[in-house]
Amino acid sequence: MIKSVQNNARALVVGALMLAGTVLSSAQAEEISYNHASMLAGSCFNCHGTDGRYGEDSIPSIAGQPAGVLLAQLIAFKRDETPNTTVMNRIAKGYTEAELEALANYFASIRD
Amino acid sequence: MKHFITNRRETLKLLGATGAVAALGSWGVPAWSNGGPGHVVVVGGGFGGATAAKYLKRYNPALQVTLVEPVERFYTCPFTNLYLGGLREFESVGHDYRELKDRYGVNVLHTTAQDIDAAAHTVTLGDGSTLRYDRLVLSPGIEIRWDALEGYGEDAAEKAPHAWKAGEQTLLLKRQLEAMDDGGVFILSAPANPFRCPPGPYERVSMVAHYLKTHKPRSKVLLLDSKDGFSKQGLFMDGWAEVYGDMIEWVSLSDDGRVVRVDADRLEVETEFGERHQAGVLNVVPPQKAGWIADRAGVTDESGWVPIKPATFESTQVSDIYVVGDATVAAPMPKSGFVANAQAKVAAMAIVSSLAEREMPPASWANTCYSIIAPGYGISVAGVYSVQDGAIAEVEGSGGISPRDADPDFRRREAEHAVGWYNAICQDTWGTRPA
Numbered sequence: 001m002i003k004s005v006q007n008n009a010r011a012l013v014v015g016a017l018m019l020a021g022t023v024l025s026s027a028q029a030e031e032i033s034y035n036h037a038s039m040l041a042g043s044c045f046n047c048h049g050t051d052g053r054y055g056e057d058s059i060p061s062i063a064g065q066p067a068g069v070l071l072a073q074l075i076a077f078k079r080d081e082t083p084n085t086t087v088m089n090r091i092a093k094g095y096t097e098a099e100l101e102a103l104a105n106y107f108a109s110i111r112d
Numbered sequence: 113m114k115h116f117i118t119n120r121r122e123t124l125k126l127l128g129a130t131g132a133v134a135a136l137g138s139w140g141v142p143a144w145s146n147g148g149p150g151h152v153v154v155v156g157g158g159f160g161g162a163t164a165a166k167y168l169k170r171y172n173p174a175l176q177v178t179l180v181e182p183v184e185r186f187y188t189c190p191f192t193n194l195y196l197g198g199l200r201e202f203e204s205v206g207h208d209y210r211e212l213k214d215r216y217g218v219n220v221l222h223t224t225a226q227d228i229d230a231a232a233h234t235v236t237l238g239d240g241s242t243l244r245y246d247r248l249v250l251s252p253g254i255e256i257r258w259d260a261l262e263g264y265g266e267d268a269a270e271k272a273p274h275a276w277k278a279g280e281q282t283l284l285l286k287r288q289l290e291a292m293d294d295g296g297v298f299i300l301s302a303p304a305n306p307f308r309c310p311p312g313p314y315e316r317v318s319m320v321a322h323y324l325k326t327h328k329p330r331s332k333v334l335l336l337d338s339k340d341g342f343s344k345q346g347l348f349m350d351g352w353a354e355v356y357g358d359m360i361e362w363v364s365l366s367d368d369g370r371v372v373r374v375d376a377d378r379l380e381v382e383t384e385f386g387e388r389h390q391a392g393v394l395n396v397v398p399p400q401k402a403g404w405i406a407d408r409a410g411v412t413d414e415s416g417w418v419p420i421k422p423a424t425f426e427s428t429q430v431s432d433i434y435v436v437g438d439a440t441v442a443a444p445m446p447k448s449g450f451v452a453n454a455q456a457k458v459a460a461m462a463i464v465s466s467l468a469e470r471e472m473p474p475a476s477w478a479n480t481c482y483s484i485i486a487p488g489y490g491i492s493v494a495g496v497y498s499v500q501d502g503a504i505a506e507v508e509g510s511g512g513i514s515p516r517d518a519d520p521d522f523r524r525r526e527a528e529h530a531v532g533w534y535n536a537i538c539q540d541t542w543g544t545r546p547a
């Protein structure tokens with residue numbers, strides 16, 4: 001099972017690399033690997049659940065939200081531009097904008 | 113089944129957006145799928161150990177992971193204070209290992225780890241059998257230093273509970289509170305740093321005060337401290353004055369707060385300069401050290417705690433043994449359940465990377481500790497941490513405590529977030545959800 005997944009992954013990677021040439025046109029100040037993004041995201045899971053899927057009234061699920069929306073929210077937290085924030089401003093300030101973008105992309109990529 | 117690898121298709125969109133080249137190794141596939149088979153044994157099934165087992169399997173499902181944890185139902189220390197305050201049932205802080213077994217394929221052994229032979233890479237179990245490991249994760253929690261405070265041995269804890277490990281001790285303290293006369297004095301003795309859960313003693317007296325204010329309003333709470341300052345001090349003291357008036361009295365080290373002798377039979381303590389205090393209920397939070405199996409593994413130093421390499425949480429003293437949670441020396445990160453979980457994810461990534469002989473990404477951790485002063489009155493401290501100049505450091509400008517001047521709505525929302533946090537981290541750690 002793992003092998004076939006890896007083969008699929010290889011095929012997908014080739015596709016992704018071909019795509020990447022066009023998608024990466026907006027130059028990143030800092031390149032963040034998927035492993036790095038998943039490690040950063042691990043800290044978010046502690047309040048938002050594994051892969052950001054856990055949600056209840058007080059803390060929203062963030063899985064599968066559009067990356068642009070998540071990034072805009074994270075940047076607004078970092079800049080103290082969100083009224084009535086309790087803790088997310090204090091946390092978002094611990095990350096660079098490139099890291100926040102990687103986090104937004106990570107959670108946007110979660111499905112189901 | 114929804115593991116890391118099943119997200120690959122989505123992952124690749126992400127790679128496209130954030131730098132595909134950086135993510136791909138020389139084999140052209142992401143690092144976590146390259147790990148050869150290996151056996152990782154995890155000792156301890158609390159926030160650190162259960163998280164480590166789960167994330168080892170998430171980062172590389174091909175790994176064989178064995179979790180050694182004596183109990184089938186684990187009770188968290190976080191939120192036991194809310195039980196003492198009457199805000200929730202004790203069973204609500206209990207969690208099981210079904211998700212680790214059934215969803216992640218972790219081999220969960222409900223037995224004790226008796227010994228560790230680092231040279232042979234083996235763990236001896238309660239039945240005398242041994243497990244061989246390629247990498248070992250220890251999440252041993254704390255051990256009480258029974259020899260550190262005069263008069264406070266294991267027998268004394270049956271009369272003057274510490275309740276600093278969730279279980280019988282917590283239930284005993286609750287029974288004692290319920291049996292205490294109205295007008296009695298609840299005394300808590302708080303230790304010097306470092307110890308498990310820095311804001312814990314202060315949330316504990318808050319919740320005890322809530323219980324007493326509701327049921328035994330003539331009672332007092334006396335907090336005898338071996339320190340001159342504590343976590344979220346200003347916020348706690350504001351809240352105590354606002355909610356409980358003069359019910360809670362805090363006595364600092366400089367004001368002769370340090371307890372040097374305990375008489376558990378008489379429920380009496382003596383402080384440094386000879387003053388004696390009589391309690392109705394005596395709660396001694398004693399000095400602590402790393403859980404005893406850490407000693408057997410040879411990873412503790414003269415402090416009784418475990419020094420680790422910051423970027424990986426591998427022991428500085430014994431190779432192939434990774435240690436996470438309260439047992440470690442990881443300041444400025446606090447000894448909290450949140451941090452144990454965060455450290456476990458970093459250690460899991462380090463192990464998966466090391467078995468695959470790949471470089472691991474830079475470590476990152478966060479912490480948020482909520483404390484409940486009263487129902488609808490929560491406060492917090494947060495921090496984001498990274499390795500800077502070879503040491504763990506808080507990212508500049510991040511974190512900090514709730515504002516001193518926040519309005520009641522802010523405090524109410526933080527109390528709600530505390531519950532949301534607890535439910536989410538337990539889902540992340542054990543896969544359990546509130547009943």
